[in-house]
Amino acid sequence: xxxxxLQGFMELLPxxxxxxxxxxxxIAHTYELFGFAPLDTPVLELAEVLxxxxxxxTEKQIYEFKKGDTxxxxxxxxxxxxxxxxxLYNNNLTFPFKRYQIGKVYRGERPQKGRFRExxxxxIDIIDRDELxxxxxxxxxAVIYTVFNKLxxxxxxxxxxxxKLLSGFLESxxxxxxxVDVLRLVDxxxxxxxxxxxxxxxxxxxxxxxxxxxxxxxxxxxxNDEIIAKLEDFKIQNGNYxxxxxxxxxxxxxxxxxxxxxxxxxxxxxxxxxxxxxxxxVYETFFDEYPQFGSVCSGGRYDNLSxxxxxxxxxxxxxxxxLTRLFDQLRANNLLKIAGPTPIKVLIxxxxxxxxxxxxxxxxxxxxxxxxxxxxxxxxxFKKKMEYANxxxxxxxxxxxxxxxxxxxxxxxxMLSGEQKTLNLNDLIQEIKK
Amino acid sequence: xxxxxLQGFMELLPxxxxxxxxxxxxIAHTYELFGFAPLDTPVLELAEVLxxxxxxxTEKQIYEFKKGDTxxxxxxxxxxxxxxxxxLYNNNLTFPFKRYQIGKVYRGERPQKGRFRExxxxxIDIIDRDELxxxxxxxxxAVIYTVFNKLxxxxxxxxxxxxKLLSGFLESxxxxxxxVDVLRLVDxxxxxxxxxxxxxxxxxxxxxxxxxxxxxxxxxxxxNDEIIAKLEDFKIQNGNYxxxxxxxxxxxxxxxxxxxxxxxxxxxxxxxxxxxxxxxxVYETFFDEYPQFGSVCSGGRYDNLSxxxxxxxxxxxxxxxxLTRLFDQLRANNLLKIAGPTPIKVLIxxxxxxxxxxxxxxxxxxxxxxxxxxxxxxxxxFKKKMEYANxxxxxxxxxxxxxxxxxxxxxxxxMLSGEQKTLNLNDLIQEIKK
Numbered sequence: 123x124x125x126x127x128l129q130g131f132m133e134l135l136p137x138x139x140x141x142x143x144x145x146x147x148x149i150a151h152t153y154e155l156f157g158f159a160p161l162d163t164p165v166l167e168l169a170e171v172l173x174x175x176x177x178x179x180t181e182k183q184i185y186e187f188k189k190g191d192t193x194x195x196x197x198x199x200x201x202x203x204x205x206x207x208x209x210l211y212n213n214n215l216t217f218p219f220k221r222y223q224i225g226k227v228y229r230g231e232r233p234q235k236g237r238f239r240e241x242x243x244x245x246i247d248i249i250d251r252d253e254l255x256x257x258x259x260x261x262x263x264a265v266i267y268t269v270f271n272k273l274x275x276x277x278x279x280x281x282x283x284x285x286k287l288l289s290g291f292l293e294s295x296x297x298x299x300x301x302v303d304v305l306r307l308v309d310x311x312x313x314x315x316x317x318x319x320x321x322x323x324x325x326x327x328x329x330x331x332x333x334x335x336x337x338x339x340x341x342x343x344x345x346n347d348e349i350i351a352k353l354e355d356f357k358i359q360n361g362n363y364x365x366x367x368x369x370x371x372x373x374x375x376x377x378x379x380x381x382x383x384x385x386x387x388x389x390x391x392x393x394x395x396x397x398x399x400x401x402x403x404v405y406e407t408f409f410d411e412y413p414q415f416g417s418v419c420s421g422g423r424y425d426n427l428s429x430x431x432x433x434x435x436x437x438x439x440x441x442x443x444x445l446t447r448l449f450d451q452l453r454a455n456n457l458l459k460i461a462g463p464t465p466i467k468v469l470i471x472x473x474x475x476x477x478x479x480x481x482x483x484x485x486x487x488x489x490x491x492x493x494x495x496x497x498x499x500x501x502x503x504f505k506k507k508m509e510y511a512n513x514x515x516x517x518x519x520x521x522x523x524x525x526x527x528x529x530x531x532x533x534x535x536x537m538l539s540g541e542q543k544t545l546n547l548n549d550l551i552q553e554i555k556k
Numbered sequence: 557x558x559x560x561x562l563q564g565f566m567e568l569l570p571x572x573x574x575x576x577x578x579x580x581x582x583i584a585h586t587y588e589l590f591g592f593a594p595l596d597t598p599v600l601e602l603a604e605v606l607x608x609x610x611x612x613x614t615e616k617q618i619y620e621f622k623k624g625d626t627x628x629x630x631x632x633x634x635x636x637x638x639x640x641x642x643x644l645y646n647n648n649l650t651f652p653f654k655r656y657q658i659g660k661v662y663r664g665e666r667p668q669k670g671r672f673r674e675x676x677x678x679x680i681d682i683i684d685r686d687e688l689x690x691x692x693x694x695x696x697x698a699v700i701y702t703v704f705n706k707l708x709x710x711x712x713x714x715x716x717x718x719x720k721l722l723s724g725f726l727e728s729x730x731x732x733x734x735x736v737d738v739l740r741l742v743d744x745x746x747x748x749x750x751x752x753x754x755x756x757x758x759x760x761x762x763x764x765x766x767x768x769x770x771x772x773x774x775x776x777x778x779x780n781d782e783i784i785a786k787l788e789d790f791k792i793q794n795g796n797y798x799x800x801x802x803x804x805x806x807x808x809x810x811x812x813x814x815x816x817x818x819x820x821x822x823x824x825x826x827x828x829x830x831x832x833x834x835x836x837x838v839y840e841t842f843f844d845e846y847p848q849f850g851s852v853c854s855g856g857r858y859d860n861l862s863x864x865x866x867x868x869x870x871x872x873x874x875x876x877x878x879l880t881r882l883f884d885q886l887r888a889n890n891l892l893k894i895a896g897p898t899p900i901k902v903l904i905x906x907x908x909x910x911x912x913x914x915x916x917x918x919x920x921x922x923x924x925x926x927x928x929x930x931x932x933x934x935x936x937x938f939k940k941k942m943e944y945a946n947x948x949x950x951x952x953x954x955x956x957x958x959x960x961x962x963x964x965x966x967x968x969x970x971m972l973s974g975e976q977k978t979l980n981l982n983d984l985i986q987e988i989k990k
Contacts, residue, residue, distance in 0.1 A: 123608045125643035125865040136593035143594045154899040155923045157930035159570035174557045187621030209559035255933040381920035431559040465588040486815035489589045496591035499689040
């Protein structure tokens with residue numbers, strides 16, 4: 123039998139997995155700082171539940187199968203499971219309900235570079251009954267900002283927009299009936315030439331003068347304050363436009379109250395997030411120097427999470443980080459700080475197999491002091507033991523030899539600086555913990 | 557569309573999920589203290605890879621399906637994926653290879669109380685090439701001991717045995733040819749009456765006098781030292797028996813060197829872990845007061861992990877905690893410390909909606925100081941806000957009213973003691989961090 127892993131399924135070496143786990147921990151910790159509670163829904167659901175909301179493309183990609191008489195499917199995102207969860211448990215939840223979920227989702231896409239069939243999504247959503255305060259849209263910005271700061275990745279910018287602005291603008295041009303199609307098209311503007319964009323608008327039956335006005339609108343550039351000033355200058359009075367303008371002003375102002383560096387957020391009127399699902403604020407996040415990564419964190423505001431499952435209205439705002447793809451891109455560009463293949467901080471080696479008991483006892487004491495430690499138990503030459511220590515890139519080495527045993531001391535070597543100290547147990551623990 | 561979750565799939569409320577995540581974090585942290593590196597293999601594998609090792613029962617339970625031309629299966633444990641992983645990547649791994657994996661596995665069992673179709677396993681294994689030092693069998697004991705201590709669960713005991721002892725004993729009785737059947741039968745001794753046990757031995761064609769000796773042997777009671785003394789008294793000279801005896805003595809002695817309280821480990825010669833897979837030390841873990849939970853952590857030593865996939869020999873020792881089942885049993889017996897449904901430590905409320913900006917700004921500053929905080933943004937009466945704070949069981953409340961705004965201070969209420977203090981920002985942060 124040949125050992126094989128399926129194509130499109132990421133499997134990491136320990137030194138890579140350690141970095142991945144650190145990223146997950148940073149993301150989870152940040153989400154909790156903002157009051158999001160963890161959630162963990164099943165990977166398998168009834169097919170009819172998962173497919174209740176999806177369209178054609180998703181349906182083709184889904185891993186669906188029958189077990190006994192039941193049609194099952196593997197989740198393809200964490201949003202439909204959340205909608206199901208809120209529909210099922212809303213009477214037991216406290217609203218506003220803030221949850222995060224970091225979990226694997228499954229899409230049977232044709233495998234290609236940078237596409238995965240199993241990948242992590244790291245989602246947050248804030249859900250309320252009937253109405254959700256717009257300040258949460260700023261909080262979500264602050265979460266993205268904090269996560270990417272803490273991950274210590276390349277310089278990034280969060281681009282935001284409010285779909286009501288564009289809807290209101292189309293209304294003012296008297297072409298509101300084409301809003302859904304136009305917003306989907308605007309979503310592609312960065313990927314196609316302007317002429318192609320205008321041609322596609324013309325194909326929708328829209329007149330040239332209005333299309334040019336639309337193109338000008340979505341191309342408005344400037345600082346956030348400048349863009350807001352320009353948006354005000356239009357003096358468009360319809361409700362959609364005025365709501366969108368008012369909302370984006372609050373979001374920017376409160377994001378700054380929350381401590382975001384204004385350099386990291388940028389209004390971009392061409393961002394729409396194609397999906398009809400979003401109704402207000404939308405977000406995308408790009409690395410300044412790596413635009414080819416695409417958006418590494420996207421999301422937005424929606425009016426009703428669980429409409430498929432229930433009548434009650436649950437508006438929300440949320441984002442998702444596609445962690446597997448992000449990790450893969452960072453790795454391919456040497457942007458990950460990959461170190462050794464073990465989480466230990468200290469490796470204990472002996473100069474003589476007779477001292478093994480001392481080494482084993484010390485490992486117990488270090489671990490009881492919350493220091494990750496290991497003993498080199500292979501019976502091999504001292505030189506081999508040193509080679510092993512170098513290979514696993516351990517930060518500290520403790521050497522137990524005759525002098526150390528005679529004096530009840532330990533020789534601690536800092537593997538980075540090369541510095542060596544001979545210490546008693548308490549001082550050893552203090553020194554490592556520094 | 558009715559929202560539904562599949563039977564046998566655990567789905568928790570936030571206040572429960574928070575406890576579950578804490579348990580996972582304690583387990584992962586302890587595993588890392590002992591030098592185990594994280595691993596994360598796919599949930600889906602080629603069916604032929606997963607089924608390469610399994611027998612009849614597992615095959616019936618497996619979630620298997622076809623996508624395109626490929627036969628896929630969801631993993632039913634974390635051991636077969638590890639065997640595949642080591643076979644695939646052994647040239648890139650450093651040995652001894654210590655890995656942990658905390659992940660969901662899938663078994664389509666008939667749903668019944670306490671049985672799950674999707675459940676977490678928390679596994680560790682230490683793998684080496686050709687030979688693995690017996691001290692690792694003691695290290696695994698220390699891991700179990702440390703995990704259950706840190707989880708702050710009811711009093712527990714780890715029972716251990718060495719299958720070589722029983723094999724050697726059977727050899728000394730001249731019934732070594734029945735070893736596999738007898739070990740499987742011994743595994744059931746706690747679940748069936750002695751007469752039934754003896755009858756089943758007789759059914760194997762074994763003579764009564766030997767069966768009685770076997771029963772006496774597996775019923776040997778006493779402290780670890782007493783049992784070892786009795787085992788020595790038998791003076792059985794075959795290699796299996798002598799190896800088993802020597803190994804179990806080392807394991808007990810090194811476990812004590814590693815700092816285990818001897819009260820928490822107990823040799824039990826009736827433990828065999830039915831599977832033929834195990835070849836030496838075997839472990840089971842029981843709560844003293846809740847034997848009905850069954851073993852909450854089991855495992856053992858095996859000679860060759862990846863024999864299905866390759867010729868090279870990789871002996872190992874490992875254990876698994878069935879976390880979902882354990883959580884379910886602890887919850888059913890009110891043994892979990894379930895608190896509020898949110899990870900926040902501080903809730904900020906205002907006496908007047910005009911102070912919302914102050915509250916939002918403060919939430920940003922608290923989070924920047926690594927304090928999980930949230931603002932009550934719903935525009936409601938102060939009394940309602942207090943009710944909300946009580947409902948979510950938040951440890952600290954910060955109240956912003958006119959005096960506080962005028963003096964740039966904050967009123968901090970300890971929700972447990974009821975104590976209130978008015979503090980400036982720095983003191984507020986220090987007080988909460990205490």
